[in-house]
Amino acid sequence: MRDTFSVIFVVLILALGSCSVIAYRSRKSNSNSVALLVGSLIPPVIGNLIIVRSGAKELSLVGDYIYFIGMDLVIFALLRFTFEYCEIKWKNGAIKALVYLLLGADIVQYLLNPVFGQAFDNEAVTVDGFPYYRLVPYFGQTLHRVLDYSILAVVIIIFLVKSAKTSRFYSERYYVIMITMIALAFWQGFYIFSRTPIDRSMVGFGGIGLLVFYFSLYYRPLKLLDRMLANIASEMTEALFFFEASGRCIWANSTGTELAGIKEGEFETVPDNLFERFGDKYQSQDEFISRYIIGAGDDIKYYVLEKHSLLDEKKRLAGSFVSIRDYTEEQQKLKRKMFNATHDSLTGLYTREYLYERIHEVIMARQDTEYYIVYIDVRNFKIVNDIFSSEFGDSALQCIADWIKSWMSDECVYGRLVGASFGVCIPVEAFEPEIIEEKLSHFLVDNGSVGYHILIHLGVYKLVEREIEISLMFDRANLALSTIKDEYQTHIAYYNDEIRRKVLWDQHISTQLTDAISKRQVLPYLQPIVDKEGAVIGAEALARWIHPSDGFLAPGSFIPVFEKNGMIVEVDKYMWRCACEILSEWGKKNERLFISVNISPKDFYFIDVVEEIRRLTEEYSIEPARLRIEITETVMMTEAELRMKTLNKFREEGYAVEMDDFGSGYSSLNMLKDMPVDVLKIDMKFLSKSRDDEKARTILQNIINLSEDLGIASLTEGVETEDQYRMLREMGCEMFQGYYFAKPMPLEEFEEKYLD
Numbered sequence: 001m002r003d004t005f006s007v008i009f010v011v012l013i014l015a016l017g018s019c020s021v022i023a024y025r026s027r028k029s030n031s032n033s034v035a036l037l038v039g040s041l042i043p044p045v046i047g048n049l050i051i052v053r054s055g056a057k058e059l060s061l062v063g064d065y066i067y068f069i070g071m072d073l074v075i076f077a078l079l080r081f082t083f084e085y086c087e088i089k090w091k092n093g094a095i096k097a098l099v100y101l102l103l104g105a106d107i108v109q110y111l112l113n114p115v116f117g118q119a120f121d122n123e124a125v126t127v128d129g130f131p132y133y134r135l136v137p138y139f140g141q142t143l144h145r146v147l148d149y150s151i152l153a154v155v156i157i158i159f160l161v162k163s164a165k166t167s168r169f170y171s172e173r174y175y176v177i178m179i180t181m182i183a184l185a186f187w188q189g190f191y192i193f194s195r196t197p198i199d200r201s202m203v204g205f206g207g208i209g210l211l212v213f214y215f216s217l218y219y220r221p222l223k224l225l226d227r228m229l230a231n232i233a234s235e236m237t238e239a240l241f242f243f244e245a246s247g248r249c250i251w252a253n254s255t256g257t258e259l260a261g262i263k264e265g266e267f268e269t270v271p272d273n274l275f276e277r278f279g280d281k282y283q284s285q286d287e288f289i290s291r292y293i294i295g296a297g298d299d300i301k302y303y304v305l306e307k308h309s310l311l312d313e314k315k316r317l318a319g320s321f322v323s324i325r326d327y328t329e330e331q332q333k334l335k336r337k338m339f340n341a342t343h344d345s346l347t348g349l350y351t352r353e354y355l356y357e358r359i360h361e362v363i364m365a366r367q368d369t370e371y372y373i374v375y376i377d378v379r380n381f382k383i384v385n386d387i388f389s390s391e392f393g394d395s396a397l398q399c400i401a402d403w404i405k406s407w408m409s410d411e412c413v414y415g416r417l418v419g420a421s422f423g424v425c426i427p428v429e430a431f432e433p434e435i436i437e438e439k440l441s442h443f444l445v446d447n448g449s450v451g452y453h454i455l456i457h458l459g460v461y462k463l464v465e466r467e468i469e470i471s472l473m474f475d476r477a478n479l480a481l482s483t484i485k486d487e488y489q490t491h492i493a494y495y496n497d498e499i500r501r502k503v504l505w506d507q508h509i510s511t512q513l514t515d516a517i518s519k520r521q522v523l524p525y526l527q528p529i530v531d532k533e534g535a536v537i538g539a540e541a542l543a544r545w546i547h548p549s550d551g552f553l554a555p556g557s558f559i560p561v562f563e564k565n566g567m568i569v570e571v572d573k574y575m576w577r578c579a580c581e582i583l584s585e586w587g588k589k590n591e592r593l594f595i596s597v598n599i600s601p602k603d604f605y606f607i608d609v610v611e612e613i614r615r616l617t618e619e620y621s622i623e624p625a626r627l628r629i630e631i632t633e634t635v636m637m638t639e640a641e642l643r644m645k646t647l648n649k650f651r652e653e654g655y656a657v658e659m660d661d662f663g664s665g666y667s668s669l670n671m672l673k674d675m676p677v678d679v680l681k682i683d684m685k686f687l688s689k690s691r692d693d694e695k696a697r698t699i700l701q702n703i704i705n706l707s708e709d710l711g712i713a714s715l716t717e718g719v720e721t722e723d724q725y726r727m728l729r730e731m732g733c734e735m736f737q738g739y740y741f742a743k744p745m746p747l748e749e750f751e752e753k754y755l756d
């Protein structure tokens with residue numbers, strides 16, 4: 001019997017030791033307290049091993065000490081473990097200290113036993129034929145037992161409360177340990193009272209150690225897991241069907257029963273039902289994922305069907321499950337989203353981006369078909385919106401969209417480009433210009449109460465290069481619009497070589513301007529301005545471009561291009577600088593002539609003109625009166641107040657302001673009195689336009705008289721004959737400019753002719 005228990009104890013020591021080491025090394029949260037508890041169970045077992053093996057009283061006593069002091073350690077470790085395992089915080093430090101104190105006192109008491117003999121002694125009995133030293137407890141041992149059992153009782157109560165409070169999925173991790181502890185307590189109790197030799201309850205220590213080790217570190221609530229998985233499966237929005245290896249359906253979740261149209265428990269009919277709908281592919285052994293589109297029109301349904309097989313350990317088919325997801329709603333949402341992203345919300349036509357995409361696809365796919373790219377533009381749309389309302393504007397756009405749809409065939413692609421412009425890609429033979437012209441000659445938008453004629457123009461570009469950007473094709477179609485002269489008679493214009501050349505020309509000179517200025521290929525030509533006596537009093541600086549490959553360029557071929565794209569600022573700033581340079585040179589020679597420079601309306605948008613001119617005249621030390629500023633009436637068309645201020649600033653600083661091309665535009669004689677100008681430049685060209693010479697003369701006379709009354713000097717330009725010169729002088733005009741005196745000429749020539 002001694003040998004049997006020796007072996008058992010050694011095995012226990014080894015098992016507990018290994019578990020303790022494993023627990024200590026594990027990274028789990030409570031692994032340290034587990035390691036301590038499991039490890040602390042070893043000394044009592046060692047103590048008992050010594051007692052069992054020993055035949056001598058002294059050695060048995062050593063075993064006793066190890067056993068009892070070890071028990072105090074066990075109790076300490078158990079307490080620590082319990083608090084962690086049951087997630088209880090040591091709230092009261094005093095209680096903790098008291099427990100430590102009591103356990104410490106107990107150990108001290110044992111250590112004093114050899115001296116006072118108050119705790120225990122042992123007596124020999126015979127086991128297996130030789131002496132076994134059995135414990136004889138005294139007062140101290142009783143105290144020890146009371147302490148240990150009390151603490152054990154507290155621990156058991158904690159476990160009891162915890163297992164009662166915890167969900168039943170987890171409670172087994174508490175009550176299993178608790179019941180084992182109770183059993184162990186009784187077992188030990190039995191040993192204490194029966195006083196049988198050999199403490200067999202040590203086996204229970206091993207058991208407790210292993211249980212703690214397992215529950216703390218490896219236990220997973222499988223019941224919970226099962227339950228969770230079952231819940232997930234039944235709550236899933238996907239339909240699930242579980243099949244045996246034979247193909248018999250054994251379970252379906254509620255979505256599944258609904259999809260299969262069966263009642264709970266009628267799983268047998270599922271295979272037929274699925275077969276009917278999804279074909280028999282799902283019955284094959286293979287795993288797969290397939291998409292199904294079932295039905296059509298409004299009843300269309302989208303499904304994705306997945307089949308998975310379950311294999312046993314020997315890789316034999318144990319069963320399978322099929323999941324079916326209805327993604328009709330997602331699909332519809334996606335379609336709606338796609339539609340919204342690709343269609344204009346007002347007209348329902350394609351958006352510009354999508355139109356470009358579609359056109360690209362179509363023209364690439366049908367290389368043999370000839371296409372027109374048509375830019376449809378509503379000319380007076382802003383007026384429609386302003387005069388009526390934006391609702392009327394909206395219905396006008398819808399009306400136009402409907403009209404576009406009406407002449408579109410299947411091969412056409414069309415959409416709304418931006419605002420009131422639409423784009424169409426149409427095969428050449430499907431385009432019927434006569435019918436369109438006819439319709440557009442009286443396009444009426446009528447919303448029931450108001451009817452309004454809408455002016456629509458079509459710019460047409462015939463596709464020759466398919467590789468270029470679609471936006472560029474529409475740009476070309478749009479460019480054709482600019483060639484429409486009589487906008488009420490003609491509604492369709494075609495992009496042609498002339499437009500192409502013009503665009504190329506514009507690009508050509510625009511890219512070269514900066515370089516040309518820096519190389520002084522752009523030059524000021526001077527045209528003299530004379531007084532009544534015919535004496536030259538000044539000159540107008542007019543730009544010329546001596547182009548290295550295109551030759552001599554008059555401003556008509558480049559100024560309008562730069563006015564359109566804003567580069568005119570660059571030309572003008574350069575021309576002003578040139579004028580200042582010339583004036584500065586003349587100043588040194590004591591020349592009193594002035595130079596007039598042109599200021600484009602665009603300059604006012606982009607720069608502070610006054611500031612720029614002031615800077616230049618300061619840099620070249622020029623008297624402001626030497627530099628005259630020519631502006632046109634169009635300058636006053638936008639932000640009139642602001643422009644007036646600018647002109648006044650010029651005048652205050654001493655520059656003379658000239659109103660160029662007076663009479664060519666919108667100005668009226670009436671306007672003149674509010675204009676802060678010093679000189680009125682009247683162009684003969686505008687007057688000679690009128691066939692009636694007499695009438696022209698009257699107008700001219702009136703302008704001159706009026707300007708005289710207002711204290712504004714008059715200058716007539718475009719004077720080509722002596723008769724004109726004489727007549728103007730008689731009318732009271734003060735200054736003259738024109739081919740009759742001289743054409744604009746290079747600086748050197750001007751200086752040679754007119755400077756002393």
Ligand code: C2E
Pocket residue numbers: 527541542543554555556559568571572575598599600660661685717718719720737738739740744
């Ligand atoms: P503009 O300012 O009205 O200049 C007068 C134009 O009339 C000049 O044309 C001049 O050569 C021309 N001209 C002068 N006398 C006669 C005449 O007796 N008969 C006829 N038929 N024409 C005459 P040019 O130099 O071709 O300039 C055309 C326009 O270009 C100018 O009209 C001006 O608006 C613009 N321009 C020229 N240089 C510049 C410049 O540096 N900056 C700006 N912004 N515009 C300029």
Ligand code: CA
Pocket residue numbers: 540598630660
């Ligand atoms: Ca001018």
Ligand code: CA
Pocket residue numbers: 660661681683717
């Ligand atoms: Ca002029």
